[in-house]
Amino acid sequence: MAHNSWKKRLEGESRMIASFYDGRAGYYDAVVHLLSLGMDRLYRKIAVERLGLRPGDRVLDLGCGTGLDLALLSRKVGPKGRVLGLDLSRQMLHHALQRVGRGKHSNVSLIRGDALEIPSRERSFDAILCDYLLSTVPAVKVIEEAFRVARPGASMVFADDRLPSGWFASPLRATGEFLRNGYFNTSLPGVDLLRRRLSSVTITNHFGRLIFILSGTLEA
Numbered sequence: 001m002a003h004n005s006w007k008k009r010l011e012g013e014s015r016m017i018a019s020f021y022d023g024r025a026g027y028y029d030a031v032v033h034l035l036s037l038g039m040d041r042l043y044r045k046i047a048v049e050r051l052g053l054r055p056g057d058r059v060l061d062l063g064c065g066t067g068l069d070l071a072l073l074s075r076k077v078g079p080k081g082r083v084l085g086l087d088l089s090r091q092m093l094h095h096a097l098q099r100v101g102r103g104k105h106s107n108v109s110l111i112r113g114d115a116l117e118i119p120s121r122e123r124s125f126d127a128i129l130c131d132y133l134l135s136t137v138p139a140v141k142v143i144e145e146a147f148r149v150a151r152p153g154a155s156m157v158f159a160d161d162r163l164p165s166g167w168f169a170s171p172l173r174a175t176g177e178f179l180r181n182g183y184f185n186t187s188l189p190g191v192d193l194l195r196r197r198l199s200s201v202t203i204t205n206h207f208g209r210l211i212f213i214l215s216g217t218l219e220a
């Protein structure tokens with residue numbers, strides 16, 4: 001019973017998040033490039049580089065959004081590799097699909113799904129990229145799902161901002177919290193779990209420490 005009500009709550013939240021991104025998909029790329037002063041392109045390159053992909057690898061882009069990372073991933077794994085982009089929002093996926101078509105990335109597939117319940121079998125992927133998703137979801141649950149679908153030894157990269165959770169959806173609420181509490185809660189979501197289960201963990205900071213990129217290898 002308790003499990004069911006928890007699940008219902010999460011499903012409700014997932015619907016809200018999907019509709020939030022559905023409404024913003026058309027200008028998402030422009031906002032990201034503007035807010036990062038164009039630097040997000042560099043951070044994406046760094047994140048993908050840190051996956052250490054090889055030709056033929058199978059890689060999952062969790063919360064792929066409009067597909068800003070898909071071309072980089074597609075080139076790294078080559079024609080024999082596979083890239084799967086998963087996202088909750090139909091509209092974000094619509095833009096990703098157009099991008100994949102324009103770039104003729106025939107090794108990329110897209111799927112609508114929830115990162116809290118990834119529709120893939122255990123040990124399906126050699127690498128997982130999770131760019132700017134953790135701060136919008138129950139991070140520990142998503143990380144556990146990523147561990148489930150990755151093979152032992154898989155490389156993983158989690159990148160996010162250190163802004164208060166939900167700031168993009170409601171900057172006013174984030175500012176209100178700051179005024180009330182006197183600080184922003186900028187702890188890295190799920191970082192303890194990542195440190196426990198990954199080896200060779202590296203965390204780098206970017207954009208005046210507002211952005212972090214965490215990489216590591218899933219232990220057997």
Ligand SMILES: C[S@@+](CC[C@H](N)C(=O)[O-])C[C@H]1O[C@@H](n2cnc3c(N)ncnc32)[C@H](O)[C@@H]1O
Nearest residue numbers: 021063064065087088089092114115116131132
């Ligand atoms: C901030 S955007 C990041 C998109 C992309 N990774 C990037 O780097 O531009 C967050 C994305 O995660 C998706 N998302 C949020 N919650 C999700 C969930 N539970 N499962 C799958 N995707 C989710 C949203 O629809 C949105 O496209």
